Amino acid sequence: MSDTAVASPAASGASGSGNSDSGSAGSQAVPLAPKSNQVLRDIMGGSVVISILAVVLALVVGGVLIALTDENVQAASGYFFSRPGDTLTAIWTAVSGAYGALFQGAIYNFGGNTFVRQIKPITDTLNFATPLIVAGLGVGLAFRAGMFNIGGQGQMLIAAACSGWVAYSFPLPYGIHLIAAVLAGIVGGAVWGGIVGVLKARTGAHEVIVTIMLNYIAFYLISYLLRTPGALQAPGSSNPKSPGDLPSAIYPDLLGSDFNLHAGLLVSIAATVFVWWLLTRSSLGFKFRAVGVNPNAARVAGINVKRTYIYVMLLSGGLVGLAGVAQVLGTVTSGFSSGIDAGIGFDAITVALLGRSRPWGIFVAGILFGAFKAGGFAMQAGQGIPVDIVLVVQSLIVLFIAAPPLVRAIFRLPTPGVAKKPKQPAPPKAPRQTPSEAVAAK
Amino acid sequence: MSDVNSSGFDTGVPNVTQTLDSSGPPTATQHERPDKSNGLEKTVVKSWKAPIGYLAFTIIALLLFVILGRDGTSTFTLSADNDLIQLPDITIAARLTGVIVTVLMALITVYAFLRVRADRHVPLWLSALLGVLFLVAFLTWVDAGASLPVQVPGLLVGTVSLSVPLIFGALGGVISERVGVVNVAIEGQLLGGAFVAAVVASITGQPLIGLAAAAIAGAAVSFVLAAFSIKYLVDQVIVGVVLNVLVIGLTNFLYSQVLSKNAELLNSPPRFDRINIPILSEIPIIGPTLFRQTIIVYLMYIAVAAVYFALFHTKWGLRVRAVGEHPQAADTVGINVNGTRFWNVLLAGAITGFGGAYFTLGSVGAFNREMTAGLGYIALAAVIFGQWDPIRATLAALLFGFASNLQNALGIIGSPVPSEFMLMLPYVLTIFAVAGLVGRSRGPAASGRPYIKS
Numbered sequence A: 001m002s003d004t005a006v007a008s009p010a011a012s013g014a015s016g017s018g019n020s021d022s023g024s025a026g027s028q029a030v031p032l033a034p035k036s037n038q039v040l041r042d043i044m045g046g047s048v049v050i051s052i053l054a055v056v057l058a059l060v061v062g063g064v065l066i067a068l069t070d071e072n073v074q075a076a077s078g079y080f081f082s083r084p085g086d087t088l089t090a091i092w093t094a095v096s097g098a099y100g101a102l103f104q105g106a107i108y109n110f111g112g113n114t115f116v117r118q119i120k121p122i123t124d125t126l127n128f129a130t131p132l133i134v135a136g137l138g139v140g141l142a143f144r145a146g147m148f149n150i151g152g153q154g155q156m157l158i159a160a161a162c163s164g165w166v167a168y169s170f171p172l173p174y175g176i177h178l179i180a181a182v183l184a185g186i187v188g189g190a191v192w193g194g195i196v197g198v199l200k201a202r203t204g205a206h207e208v209i210v211t212i213m214l215n216y217i218a219f220y221l222i223s224y225l226l227r228t229p230g231a232l233q234a235p236g237s238s239n240p241k242s243p244g245d246l247p248s249a250i251y252p253d254l255l256g257s258d259f260n261l262h263a264g265l266l267v268s269i270a271a272t273v274f275v276w277w278l279l280t281r282s283s284l285g286f287k288f289r290a291v292g293v294n295p296n297a298a299r300v301a302g303i304n305v306k307r308t309y310i311y312v313m314l315l316s317g318g319l320v321g322l323a324g325v326a327q328v329l330g331t332v333t334s335g336f337s338s339g340i341d342a343g344i345g346f347d348a349i350t351v352a353l354l355g356r357s358r359p360w361g362i363f364v365a366g367i368l369f370g371a372f373k374a375g376g377f378a379m380q381a382g383q384g385i386p387v388d389i390v391l392v393v394q395s396l397i398v399l400f401i402a403a404p405p406l407v408r409a410i411f412r413l414p415t416p417g418v419a420k421k422p423k424q425p426a427p428p429k430a431p432r433q434t435p436s437e438a439v440a441a442k
Numbered sequence B: 001m002s003d004v005n006s007s008g009f010d011t012g013v014p015n016v017t018q019t020l021d022s023s024g025p026p027t028a029t030q031h032e033r034p035d036k037s038n039g040l041e042k043t044v045v046k047s048w049k050a051p052i053g054y055l056a057f058t059i060i061a062l063l064l065f066v067i068l069g070r071d072g073t074s075t076f077t078l079s080a081d082n083d084l085i086q087l088p089d090i091t092i093a094a095r096l097t098g099v100i101v102t103v104l105m106a107l108i109t110v111y112a113f114l115r116v117r118a119d120r121h122v123p124l125w126l127s128a129l130l131g132v133l134f135l136v137a138f139l140t141w142v143d144a145g146a147s148l149p150v151q152v153p154g155l156l157v158g159t160v161s162l163s164v165p166l167i168f169g170a171l172g173g174v175i176s177e178r179v180g181v182v183n184v185a186i187e188g189q190l191l192g193g194a195f196v197a198a199v200v201a202s203i204t205g206q207p208l209i210g211l212a213a214a215a216i217a218g219a220a221v222s223f224v225l226a227a228f229s230i231k232y233l234v235d236q237v238i239v240g241v242v243l244n245v246l247v248i249g250l251t252n253f254l255y256s257q258v259l260s261k262n263a264e265l266l267n268s269p270p271r272f273d274r275i276n277i278p279i280l281s282e283i284p285i286i287g288p289t290l291f292r293q294t295i296i297v298y299l300m301y302i303a304v305a306a307v308y309f310a311l312f313h314t315k316w317g318l319r320v321r322a323v324g325e326h327p328q329a330a331d332t333v334g335i336n337v338n339g340t341r342f343w344n345v346l347l348a349g350a351i352t353g354f355g356g357a358y359f360t361l362g363s364v365g366a367f368n369r370e371m372t373a374g375l376g377y378i379a380l381a382a383v384i385f386g387q388w389d390p391i392r393a394t395l396a397a398l399l400f401g402f403a404s405n406l407q408n409a410l411g412i413i414g415s416p417v418p419s420e421f422m423l424m425l426p427y428v429l430t431i432f433a434v435a436g437l438v439g440r441s442r443g444p445a446a447s448g449r450p451y452i453k454s
Helices: A003-017 A032-045 A047-069 A071-077 A084-106 A115-144 A152-169 A176-203 A207-227 A264-281 A283-293 A295-300 A305-331 A344-354 A359-383 A388-402 A404-411 A429-441 B016-021 B026-037 B049-067 B094-117 B124-143 B152-178 B186-204 B207-231 B236-259 B286-290 B295-313 B315-325 B327-332 B337-363 B375-385 B390-413 B419-438
Strands: B073-077 B090-093
Touching: A047 A071, A047 A084, A047 A388, A047 A404, A047 B236, A071 A084, A084 A115, A084 A359, A115 A152, A115 A264, A115 A283, A115 A305, A115 A344, A115 A359, A152 A176, A152 A207, A152 A305, A152 A344, A176 A207, A176 A305, A176 B419, A207 B375, A207 B419, A264 A283, A264 A305, A264 A359, A283 A295, A283 A305, A295 A305, A305 A344, A344 A359, A344 A388, A344 B236, A359 A388, A388 A404, A388 B207, A388 B236, B049 B094, B049 B124, B049 B419, B073 B094, B073 B124, B073 B152, B090 B094, B094 B124, B124 B390, B152 B186, B152 B286, B152 B295, B152 B315, B152 B337, B152 B375, B152 B390, B186 B207, B186 B236, B186 B337, B186 B375, B207 B236, B207 B295, B207 B337, B295 B315, B295 B337, B295 B390, B315 B327, B315 B337, B327 B337, B375 B390, B375 B419, B390 B419
Parallel strands: none
Antiparallel strands: B073 B090
């Protein structure tokens, strides 16, 4: 091995790794400043900064809404021109109060007098995030294969019913019972999702219609079972509610009984790792992605597209089913009603979108949305601001993150990868002037 | 119009070259004949879905109406008390009706099998006939021996009432998707329209101004959809879903924070009065159903006809479809693709906004949290079910409206099946229909894809 032979690829590799450095780097003395500018520009225009700015922007819009609808602000703005300070103070009070409550409800409670109370919010956040993550993974997985799974509600309901049924009716030993209940939920969700895949594969039925319809069917089916004695209804009760879970089937608390946090979070983390492995390391995941990018090309390449649809919907339904399991074995263990899905099936779509259908992206997005949920309820209780503002902020975040050019335009950030063009002498000016000069000359 | 659609494989999606040759519905039929004369009929794929679907329905009918048939008679009331022309009640024997209908359904199924075997398509009207027969038998079965009659006028009036927002939403969806932008944001457009209509009509005291404001609100939601999907190239489904959440959040927030505190001033809109069309409203059954409605419903009739005519018989429609099917080709002949998309998505939003106004100015009378209750998604289903065709989508929307109204009607009679299953039925039937009768749905080719001019 000669030195030169080794050196030249190394050099070319080095110059290749620089983003938009052309090969001119070499031995010529290149001024450092432009290169660092370039790096700075890439960071500033990159996805992390865009994401942060999108969150900031969404919070600002939410703050404007809170301020506009706040009664004190409205009262103070009535005499804005005589005492503008009052209005500004009122705006500050309203917005900071709201976001302060949001933060204290979601992350860390400064007012708590014990350590448990202080850190309880963050565990609440993780608790809310648990079903959002798995459901988001399910929806995101379907997205990757080009399927739009709006059927989270139905899959969660069926999964919750299956899981809850196993959890309250079969006394089994500790451990085995929990596993059986979780598996029952996964199977329930997978079957409900699998119907969609089979129908799409066999008959070409559009998955959007089928998932929406299955949501309603699941809702009415579970409602019926819950009010029918001998089915899912708790014996001796007239409420449409199931019996409570047996203690052996409940997700164990992770941090003791002071916190709501349960082992479902571990399942969510495991599911994230699983989906990551599936999508990036397995041939099935490769097929999913190939079908998602271009089903025709995938078919030509020898992938059985129809079977892929079935598999992806089975898995997607199973993952969404885990969210139903988390609800019934972790959050509401005293018996479930037909509202057990708590709208998570639809929230999951936003989570998957925010996470860009990447497993770890969904994980982070799920935690963020869990924080908004936990904080939103605290904000509503403490400040009287409707929790719906959280929906506004969440959806704005997804919108802004999806459109980096918009965020860049608002904050006047440079576009990454596009170096600032050197100023060119404007060539069109000259010819344009000629006729007028010619006229002037005349 | 049934000619266009009966061609089965081309349904709803005429390809551009074909429509450029000549416009209008005869194209599809003209197009079929040369195919056959060229000896190309062998390329026609036999689709056994329709007959198999029919068979499934026939078997259900056999089980339900014959084997589990109920004795007794059923009564159908055809006129309301205030009708000018009074029709007598019809009383029929339930089991006999069940047997006759099942036999008829079996005959239709056999006919469909024979047609498919002879390489011919099963026409849409056959499915419709089968559906109507099934429904008649079903209503008879349910009402057998019950003390109360089936109120046919009430059933139909309720159907129209529940279908109005769905139809407006479906029309908006059809236009938007035909021009190449998937419109998942129907829910948001409906809800935004409902909210703004309530507020504006309450403040001004004029429902017509509220109606106009609803259209503007729908267009505003559409504007965001158009701006994000056309200018910033964001995935259209994503924008649509997120917009729905955004509008739900916004209206909920403003409702709790502002509207509920000043309900007198901001949330008590005047409602439109019913207008009876002089002669038409006295036609038995049809009159009360179609011609004793508010102005929004009449607007809907015009909208359905106008969208159908404009989409298939005008230059505008040709351009819209060209842009949705093959934007490159459209661009080549000088159509401004993104401009066309932008304005038509706005138009779609405005039409859907009218449907939103129906909630607050037509039926309910005040805004409520999430009052659209997922109807936007049902409208989306109607668009796909109706194969991106305004008339078919309208029919699909009516079917959904009928289905959701059916359980109201049956709840009064007292149905032998649990109410949840009655409520479930329309959705089960839809899945059957989508999987069996309609077959593979194919939207406009370029729908959902942004157009980047190279």
